[in-house]
Every structure is written in structure tokens, then in C-alpha cells.
Amino acid sequence: MRILSRVCILLFSICLVLACDSLEDKKGRFLLKGNEKMKENDPKSAIGFYQEAIALDSTFADAYYNKGLAHLRFNQLEEAIGDFSKAIQINPEYFEAIFQRGLTYLDNGEFYKAREDAERLKNLDNKNWKSFFLAGLTEEKLKNYPESLNSFEKAIALAPDNSDLLVNQATILFYQKEFNKAKQILDRAEELNPEEPNLHNLRSMILFEEKEYSQALQAVEKAITLDNRQAYFYNNKGLYLLFTGELEEGLQLINQSIQMDPKNPYSLRNKGIYYVLKGDKISALQYLSELETKYPEMDLVKEYLQKAQDL
Template structure:
């Protein structure tokens, strides 16, 4: 499950600054607006250039730091993004957009405890900040603190009961805990709220797979792909289901596609090991399955295949 979303700054304050002030304040406001326009157009480097100009005029311009951080974040420059968000927070330690985005960037960078600290700060500012609870749930899920994650998602649901994604994340935690009945309850609620959410159908596919219904799993993940073709792990899941439906060549195509998008997708590496296991190529199976094991010894299915490899090696 991964994981984060961009939370965009409202530019209302920025516009009022630019329209009501003159001289240097007017100039920095114009540079900020030009940067915002470039950001909207997807010209991230151009946006950063304008934000730099605004900051050269006013080094305490928190909105420019925040927006530059957003531009860096969209380029996956997480260190630079965190630095910019931190500068904005140093200027105003109650600046909610910067605290929120820094928490997300910390999460993406693997700095889970720092992300939790930011959610704590957000909740001190507003104890009813549902977005902060949502991020906290994501962090706790990443840390495999599943009870705490469920508590956080449940709090977020209290403040946004019509948000399908919250139920999907709660269902995901139940799935990780192997509580499939509870996962289904959350997914059914999410389905009522937004049946066109791709992550919902992907999670349905995982549950069908756990229940041994590989055809339904395939149909569900294909629905997820139809709704959103950009998630590489959907293709990896489809590859896994095809392996269990005795379609190894089609499966390998999906698994390789997923790996091409993310070479560190260890679930895809595991699935490639399963592919070679089913093809009887045990040396290659061992290579990929053990690589996945080193990354995550608790990864599902490894405990099923690795002992069989050991048994094969012993018999030889």
C-alpha cells in the first residue's frame, strides 16, 4: 500500500498578497504567482526558478518555501522537499500545509518516526484533523503497528465518513492481519461510496486470491487496471494470479513489466521466483525467492516455496 497523496496549497492568501501590496511585497507575490502557474503547467524547474526569485526578495516567505517544496516533492527530490517544508515551519510552526506535506515526505523517505512527530504537531494544532489521522494510519501501517493504524483510520473516518479511501486503508490493515471478514466489511462500505476507486478492486483481488478463487482475483485486478493503468503493482498481482491459473508466459510478461517500473519491487521478484519454480528451473527460483526473503522474511508465499526448494536440494 503505498501510500501518499499530494495535498495542494490553496493560493487564496497568495493572491491577496499580490493584489493588495506594492514594492518588494508586490514583486515577491508576482514571482510566487508565476511559479504557481508554472507548477500547474507541470514545468517544475521553471516554478522553482520563480520561487527562488521570491525568496531572494523575502527569505522569510513561507508560501514560497512551501510551494518550492511541492515542486521538489513532485520530482521525487524528497530531501530538498523536506528542507523546504522545514524552512516554512521554522517561520511558522503552526503552518498546517507544510507540516502535512513534510509528514508525507518523511513517510515516503522511510523516516517513519519523524512523520509521526509531524502528525503529533498537527493534532496539537487541531485535534480534529482527519488528514493527520489518515497520515498517522499510513505510517503505522508501514511500521506494521496494525492496532495503532486501525485506531488512526477509525479516527479519520469519524471526521470524513464519506471518504472511500479511508475504508480501503482500514480494509488493507485487516487484510494484513488476515482478518478477511473485517476487510470485506470495510470494502463493501468503500464500494458504496466510490465503486470506481481502483485500489478497492485491487484489494478485492487479493482477498479472492487468499480464498483460492484465482479467476475472481484476476477479474478484480483487471478492473483495477481498467480504472488506473499507472500502478505497477496491479500488473504484478495480475501476473501472480495468472501463475496460479497456469498461464505462465502471460504472467511473466506482467511481472517483468512491474519490475521495469520498479526494480526494487520485491513482491515482483518473489513472483518471478514462483514463475521459475513452476517451470522447474529451481536454481533461478532459488535466486529470486531468496532475494525476496532477504528484503522481507515475512512476505506471504515465501514460507510455502522456500521449504520446497530446500527439499529439492536435499534430495539431490
């Protein structure tokens, strides 16, 4: 009887081990299925599989993290932040989850929370370029340009072949009106990755500031060819067309940009400029007066508001 009892205990223990293995296998399979759906550009199904994995293990940090990435495909920022936060709660040193949450905070307008995540990343790993990249983006949003530039420079020192970092560095220099330095850095970025659309868009913005309108058009057209999903590329092209006298073509692109991103105030500014150039005082003031109140430092707003008032 004692031998039989021992055998039963042994069999029971084996069953427990197999059950645990089965649970790990099951949740792992759901995670992999979700990842496959993400590769197939089916984030809705992916979310379902990740949720199945979480139902099996509520402390499955990777499932929360991947579910957050899937929510980003739908621009569901609050949901994504919630999932990243859950993954971080489970694993406080989950670097990628903190990084993605910081980026999502930026997209959601929560700049100070993004700054906190940047500091957290630097404390976790100050040899990873992403720590300083997030810090640079955050300080840019807060208009702390010297601090932003310093962070991007540190990121570039850690990842000198990353063209995105160079473009961000050049962007800060553009904001500071250091156009020659910005152009030199864009040339370096283009050597690394000539297919980076943002570098061509930024170059177009510099050329516009230098009143090289035809060259600005060529540069932004290249950006659109490389990525036709960015509303601000169309908005910039529309602006440049206004300054080359192609008003209706410019307005068409500005309206297209507004349809793609109704929250971009630069599109509204450009529409106000269009009405100034058309001599429509009432419509011009409708756009530019409000912008002057909300964004008094925006380039061209004061100049064209004055022109509208003088019509």
C-alpha cells in the first residue's frame, strides 16, 4: 500500500508539471499567434490572441506589451498606455515598454510623463541611444531646444550610424535658425539613408526659409514619393505652391492635409495665407486671428494677419 501511495503521489506530481508546461505552451502559442497577425497587418485579431494569453496568465508582461503595440496601430493611445503601464508594473525594468510608453505619452500630449519615462530609461541604461532619443524628443516638445540638442548629441554618440537621430538633431538646429549646420547634418544623414523621407521634408523647409521655393518643392515631392501617408508633407507642398503662385493647387493639398490631420494648426495657418493671397479679408481673419491668439510665436502668422487686416 505504501508503494502504491508513492506511485500515486509521483503520478500526481508528474501531472502537475505537465499541466504547468501546458499552460506555458498555451500562453506562448497565443502570443506567437498574435505576433503572426501583427505581421499580417491584422492588429484586431492580434489583440484577441494577446488577450487570450493574458486570460491564462495575468502577469504575462510580454502579452501586455505586444497588445499595447497593436493598439497603436489603431491610434488607440490611452489603451496602449494602459497596456504598457501594466507590463511595466509587472516588470519595472522592462526597457522597451517604458520606451514605447514614453513615445505614446508624447503622441498623447503628456510631455511631462514622457520626460519621467526618459529619466527612468537613463537610470536603467545610459548606454542605450533610445534613452537619450526619448529625452531629446520630450525636450523638443517642451521647447527646451538646447537640452533637446544635447540629448540628441548623446544619442548620436552611442549610435552614430542612425540617420533618424541626425534628422532630429538637424530639426532642432532648424528651429534655432542654424540652417547651414542643419543642412550639413542632413547631408550626413542622406549618406547613411537616402530613402529617409523626413530628411527630404526638413530640407524642403530649410529651402523655403531661404526662399528657394522651386527647390523646396522638389525636396518635399521626394519626401511624398518615399512616404505618402504624412499629412504635413502635403501641407508643406501646399504652402510652397502658394508662394510659387499656384494658389488653387496649393489649397487642394492643404485641404487634403487637413482631412488627414485636422489638428495640425500649420494647415490652418496656410489656409489663412491662401485667403490673404486671394484678397478674401473675412476668411483670412477667421483663420489667422484665432491662430495669433493660440500660437503667437508661429512663423508667418503675425505677418499675414497684418496683411489680412490691411486688405
